[in-house]
Amino acid sequence: MTISLAHLRRCSTAVDLGAARTRVYVKNQGLVVDAPTVAAVNIRTGAMLAVGDQAELMDGRTPDYIRVVRPVSGGTIVDIDMAQRLLRHLVGDKLRKSWRRRRSMRAAVCLPYGSQPLSQRAAVETLTGLGARQVELVDTLIAAAVGCGLPVEHPEATMIVVCGAGTTQVAVLSLGSIVAAETVPVGGNAIDHAVIQHLRLHHELMLPGRGVRPLHLLLSTTGGLAQGSTEVHGRDLHSGQARSVNVDAERVRHAIATPLTSILDGIGAVLRRCPPDLVADLGERGIMLAGGSALIPGLETMINQATTMPVHIADRPGTCAVQGLGAMIEGKVQPLHLDPMAP
Ligand SMILES: Nc1ncnc2c1ncn2[C@@H]1O[C@H](COP(=O)(O)OP(=O)(O)OP(=O)(O)O)[C@@H](O)[C@H]1O
Numbered sequence: 001m002t003i004s005l006a007h008l009r010r011c012s013t014a015v016d017l018g019a020a021r022t023r024v025y026v027k028n029q030g031l032v033v034d035a036p037t038v039a040a041v042n043i044r045t046g047a048m049l050a051v052g053d054q055a056e057l058m059d060g061r062t063p064d065y066i067r068v069v070r071p072v073s074g075g076t077i078v079d080i081d082m083a084q085r086l087l088r089h090l091v092g093d094k095l096r097k098s099w100r101r102r103r104s105m106r107a108a109v110c111l112p113y114g115s116q117p118l119s120q121r122a123a124v125e126t127l128t129g130l131g132a133r134q135v136e137l138v139d140t141l142i143a144a145a146v147g148c149g150l151p152v153e154h155p156e157a158t159m160i161v162v163c164g165a166g167t168t169q170v171a172v173l174s175l176g177s178i179v180a181a182e183t184v185p186v187g188g189n190a191i192d193h194a195v196i197q198h199l200r201l202h203h204e205l206m207l208p209g210r211g212v213r214p215l216h217l218l219l220s221t222t223g224g225l226a227q228g229s230t231e232v233h234g235r236d237l238h239s240g241q242a243r244s245v246n247v248d249a250e251r252v253r254h255a256i257a258t259p260l261t262s263i264l265d266g267i268g269a270v271l272r273r274c275p276p277d278l279v280a281d282l283g284e285r286g287i288m289l290a291g292g293s294a295l296i297p298g299l300e301t302m303i304n305q306a307t308t309m310p311v312h313i314a315d316r317p318g319t320c321a322v323q324g325l326g327a328m329i330e331g332k333v334q335p336l337h338l339d340p341m342a343p
Pocket of ligand 1: 164
């Protein structure tokens with residue numbers, strides 16, 4: 001993967017193609033796309049019916065001949081053709097034509113830490129199919145750390161945890177590089193799945209796709225407290241009829257404890273592999289949480305209690321990675337110049 005700031009400065013576009021959301025940053029314009037990585041396709045004709053928010057609304061509500069597809073899974077583009085069609089629609093005509101016109105369009109794409117060569121190739125193919133002549137691949141962890149405003153290029157430790165939909169990536173960075181890192185295959189999707197399973201097992205209720213949302217709200221309004229409950233609507237497992245149940249915040253918190261513990265294990269593993277000097281830096285600076293799932297209520301407190309380090313949530317955590325890539329292509333990130341003759 002590239003960390004050459006000189007190469008990145010030649011890019012005109014930065015792309016973060018996530019399992020849940022796609023973000024595109026264009027030089028001198030800023031963030032131009034922030035939409036769900038979802039497309040609705042007519043499987044009889046192959047026509048694309050909707051993309052982004054509109055397609056996500058259709059999820060779970062379509063007749064047989066319409067399929068709602070997600071071309072990115074676990075940090076990898078699993079359907080290159082669909083990812084290209086989705087990106088073409090999301091960026092719109094004007095930008096697409098300008099990509100085609102500019103013979104030297106270069107793009108920067110962020111990929112999860114430890115991405116396999118096949119995943120890297122899929123990202124390159126997706127962007128070259130859209131007209132990019134050169135694709136620079138950047139670690140999401142570095143992009144997100146830059147996007148959160150962490151001084152990654154300094155000789156002191158910074159720790160970032162990027163909680164996405166499909167994965168959680170954890171790293172300690174120093175001097176612009178990753179010192180120790182780990183990717184845990186648990187993110188917002190696994191946490192939502194744990195809640196859905198809880199309702200299935202304990203309330204015999206099947207939740208619709210968006211049914212988890214009121215429970216997120218319940219947890220954030222009750223904070224670390226156990227009390228409080230909310231009503232959720234779904235389908236009775238046996239009768240198939242619409243039914244509502246009251247769910248306690250405490251029960252939900254208990255249901256999501258297992259996936260959250262996997263994230264804590266990932267953080268613990270990275271800290272154990274880190275030199276003690278860097279861990280000492282972290283004691284003061286703390287841990288930065290980025291990615292959309294950083295907003296999961298209780299995650300910040302849980303990490304703080306487990307590590308005894310201060311934990312901060314980035315401003316707009318979901319867009320940190322693409323904003324960091326954007327800062328790199330705009331030339332706002334300066335490499336650290338070490339002067340060996342300095343007193
Ligand atoms: N306010 C919120 N409360 C709880 N969870 C949230 C909130 N906002 C977003 N999320 C979760 O964040 C996840 C999306 O985060 P993000 O946009 O970082 O994912 P992504 O970059 O597409 O995923 P990945 O990095 O795994 O490819 C979803 O699982 C969503 O449920």
